[in-house]
Structures are given as C-alpha cells and as structure tokens.
Amino acid sequence: GAGVSQSPRYKVAKRGQDVALRCDPISGHVSLFWYQQALGQGPEFLTYFQNEAQLDKSGLPSDRFFAERPEGSVSTLKIQRTQQEDSAVYLCASSARTGLNSPLHFGNGTRLTVT
Amino acid sequence: GENVEQHPSTLSVQEGDSAVIKCTYSDSASNYFPWYKQELGKRPQLIIDIRSNVGEKKDQRIAVTLNKTAKHFSLHITETQPEDSAVYFCAASTNSGGYQKVTFGTGTKLQVIP
Numbered sequence: 001g002a003g004v005s006q007s008p009r010y011k012v013a014k015r016g017q018d019v020a021l022r023c024d025p026i027s028g029h030v031s032l033f034w035y036q037q038a039l040g041q042g043p044e045f046l047t048y049f050q051n052e053a054q055l056d057k058s059g060l061p062s063d064r065f066f067a068e069r070p071e072g073s074v075s076t077l078k079i080q081r082t083q084q085e086d087s088a089v090y091l092c093a094s095s096a097r098t099g100l101n102s103p104l105h106f107g108n109g110t111r112l113t114v115t
Numbered sequence: 116g117e118n119v120e121q122h123p124s125t126l127s128v129q130e131g132d133s134a135v136i137k138c139t140y141s142d143s144a145s146n147y148f149p150w151y152k153q154e155l156g157k158r159p160q161l162i163i164d165i166r167s168n169v170g171e172k173k174d175q176r177i178a179v180t181l182n183k184t185a186k187h188f189s190l191h192i193t194e195t196q197p198e199d200s201a202v203y204f205c206a207a208s209t210n211s212g213g214y215q216k217v218t219f220g221t222g223t224k225l226q227v228i229p
Contacts, residue, residue: 004158031214031215033217035219040221040222041221041222042119042121042204042206042219042220042221042222043159043204043219044219045216045217045218048214048216050213050214055212055213055214056211056212056214056216091158091159095215098213098214098215101147101164101166102215103149103161103164104149104159104161104217106151106158106159106160107158108157108158109158
C-alpha cells in the first residue's frame with residue numbers, strides 16, 4: 001500500500017464495551033508503534049513491535065490494553081471494558097528499520113469516543 | 116525516561132514573517148530529533164530531522180538547530196505562508212534496547228495570518 005492504513009477511522013463505544021483497532025503498516029516495515037494522542041497533546045507511546053515480537057509495552061495505561069502483531073505485519077490494539085478516559089486518537093506508525101534515523105510513517109489514526 | 120518540553124503552545128504570525136518553536140529534552144542519550152507537522156484531522160508528517168552530530172540543518176524555508184550541551188533544539192520557518200498553519204511536534208529519539216524510542220513534545224499550534 002501507499003502508506004499506513006488504520007481502521008476504523010472513527011469508533012464510538014459505550015462505556016464497558018470492548019474495541020479493536022487495526023493497523024496495516026507499510027509493507028516490509030519491521031517496526032510498528034502504537035501511540036495515544038489526547039486532544040491538544042502530543043502522541044504518547046503505548047507499545048512497540050519488531051516484526052511479530054512485542055519488545056516494549058511500557059506505555060500501555062492498564063491491563064485493559066492489549067496489542068498483537070501475530071504475523072509481523074497487521075497489528076491490532078484491543079481495549080477491554082472501555083472507560084471515558086480512553087477517549088483519544090490512536091495512532092499507528094511504522095518504520096523500515098529498527099535503528100535511528102528511520103522516520104516514523106503514521107496512519108491517520110482511529111478517533112475513539114467512549115460515551 | 117525522556118521528557119520533551121515544547122514552547123510556545125500557540126503561535127500567530129503574519130504571512131511572510133518567521134516562526135520559531137523551541138524544545139528541550141532531558142535524556143542526554145537522545146541522538147535523533149525529528150519534527151512533525153500535523154494538519155487538522157490528519158496524520159503527523161515528518162518535515163525535517165537532525166542527528167546529534169550536526170548542529171544545524173536547512174531545507175528550503177525550514178531549518179532546525181541543535182545544542183546538545185544545553186539539550187535544546189529549535190525549528191525555524193522563514194517566509195511563512197498560510198499553508199504552514201498546523202500543529203508542529205518536536206521529538207527526541209533514544210536507542211532503547213535495540214530500537215528507537217521516540218518521545219514527542221506537546222505541540223505548537225501555528226497560525227499564519229494572511
């Protein structure tokens with residue numbers, strides 16, 4: 001594909017519902033990141049995958065958040081029992097390599113609203 | 116972990132004037148500093164980056180400077196145009212266990228007034 005693709009673009013969930021957010025990175029990109037962007041704030045790191053391995057999940061806010069990338073390409077971020085404070089834009093980014101100077105390519109994000 | 120502070124949070128300039136956005140970082144191990152532009156409802160896009168072994172980098176109307184000693188870096192936009200209006204994020208990248216961990220600032224909303 002031409003870029004990082006995320007779906008759905010918008011998601012409204014009732015408090016307590018589970019949601020799943022999908023990310024299709026650029027084909028062949030080794031690294032995949034999930035970020036959470038609250039309104040008026042910068043992206044906050046959630047988790048990092050190198051191929052299928054989740055090497056860093058230190059940014060996940062609670063055990064309600066879970067991410068996977070089973071085949072080293074598509075990734076899913078799952079949020080269980082959503083709360084109002086989970087409302088944010090969830091951004092996925094991929095990069096071709098693991099090292100420095102490898103720019104992050106972002107998707108358009110999924111805007112999650114929990115009512 | 117790394118902490119990146121960014122100022123100002125909002126900036127209004129007249130078309131044709133210059134705009135400067137400043138950031139500081141805390142982790143001396145950070146050695147790559149990208150800048151992203153995010154238009155309303157769109158994805159952040161890389162506009163320029165600088166490595167720690169370089170003090171300044173320029174790309175047409177955009178330049179970035181880095182002072183490693185003081186741990187601060189700045190974005191300079193000259194001859195601003197209305198299409199420069201967006202939110203700009205600075206970031207600092209640290210090699211963390213074999214991958215780059217990127218920490219973002221809180222953003223600067225730039226408004227260029229025609």
